[in-house]
Amino acid sequence: MYKAKVNASYEFDLGQEAVDQLDAVETSTNKYHILQNNDSIKANILSKDFNKKTYSIKVNNNTYDVVINDALDQQIAALGFEIGASKKVNEIKAPMPGLILEINVEKAQEVKEDDPLLILEAMKMENVINSPRDGVIKSIKVNQGDTVEKNALLIEFE
Structure with a gap:
């Protein structure tokens, strides 16, 4: 199970089945053509930070900031820890x-x-x-x- 947060306001749960069914083809570096419900979508990954799991993605001329957390990330958050948190020693x-x-x-x-x-x-x-x-x-x-x-x-x- 993945949790995706878009523009720090919309949250989505994505199961492995939904990820497997994604019809996406990389057309060039960081550019994708996606078919969803017979609609053609163009996506371009503008920036990515694998350590923080953050992405800036342009979809049909709209830019979205996306954070994707996997099961381990969710478990760490549930335990009260933050991933990549700065040290808070005061x-x-x-x-x-x-x-x-x-x-x-x-x-x-x-x-x-x-x-x-x-x-x-x-x-x-x-x-x-x-x-x-x-x-x-x-x-x-x-x-x-x-x-x-x-x-x-x-x-x-x-």
Whole structure:
């Protein structure tokens, strides 16, 4: 079973039987001739993103944005996960107790994913805490030289 969403407003369920019965012939790259109920339809795939399963399709001079989800996509959504969702981490907490040796960012600073935020010394080892996502620093809850417990709030993102 497939679920198709057109222009973010119309949803259709398509079974494998409907897909198998589709009378479509590729006339050239990304261009198709479709027969449905004795009507001739011309379709052109303008753009496609296989990872996000999104397509922009021109059908008889009308353009449609289509998202097609298969059974696995539907099961993942039913479990409450999003496919290709961006990381939603809004705060950094101490992974272990330790000493803040260095803070590499400031409030309102823009950071990219994997940028070093701070260095936490724990068990005589220096641990660099990197940014889990792109974002802007909302607040820094610790100072250099502070001792922190495990799960202590260190940095918040906007």
